[in-house]
Amino acid sequence: MRLARPIRAKALRLPLLCAALLLTAACGAQRNTETLSTMSAPQLKPGLLDYAISEARSLRATGARVWCVPFARNASGVEIRGNANTWWNSASGTYARGRTPQVGAVMAFSGTRQLPMGHVAVVSKVVSDREIEINHANWHRNQISLGMSVIDVSDKNDWSVVKVLSQSNAYGRPYPIDGFIYPTPVSTAI
Known part of the structure; x- marks a missing residue:
């Protein structure tokens, strides 16, 4: 019977050695091969x-106006000041920018006759290559709108012109878009 103990110990050595090697290999330095196309989708x-909703509700409770800029800044973490129509240029050199919607990015509406100060909203969902949902404030005076549908109506499918689902479940007029400001500082952008 004494011989069974050394045989059992030898039988356990190989599996334990294999497990130790696997753990060591898993914890070792690996090359980062992650690219934009293989990265997991950003999340809100x-x-x-x-916090953004709480701040907006507090403002409304005191009779103060709820604006799109503080709401977008609070909801996205993109620390830009100034009217919405200045955000695109203000983000240059500070935050990554582009034409592709991503969850958590700030969509910057251009200043127009209808929106002289522009507008900013935070992408909450990418539904398809031509539709997203946004969270924003003051599209309807002093109101917060969550999960509002936006469609790309640009001729080149480049998100340069959009329509926003507004009242009566209908998409409104077309609005030019400067682009999307990603909540990634330029120094760490891929």
Whole structure:
């Protein structure tokens, strides 16, 4: 019977050695091969959205105006000041920018006759290559709108012109878009 113990110990050595090697290999330095196409989809940061909603509700409770700029800044973490029509240029050199919608990005509406100060909204969902949902404030005076549908109506499918689902479940007039400001500082952008 004494011989069984050393045989059992030898039988356990190989599996334990293999497990140790696997753990060591898994914890070792690996090359980062992640690219924009293989990265996991960005997610909204719930704490930021909750904070933005709370701040907007507090303002409304005191009779103060609820504006798109503070709401977008609070909901996205993109720290830009000034009217919405200045955000695109203000983001240059500070935040990554582009023409592709991503969850958590700020969509910057151009200043127009209808929107002289522009507008900013935070992408909450990418539905398809031509539709997204946004969270924003003051599209309807002093109101917060969550999950509002936006469609790309640009001729080149480049998100340069959009329509927003507004009242009566209908998409309104076309609005020019400067682009999307990603909540990634330029120094760490891929």
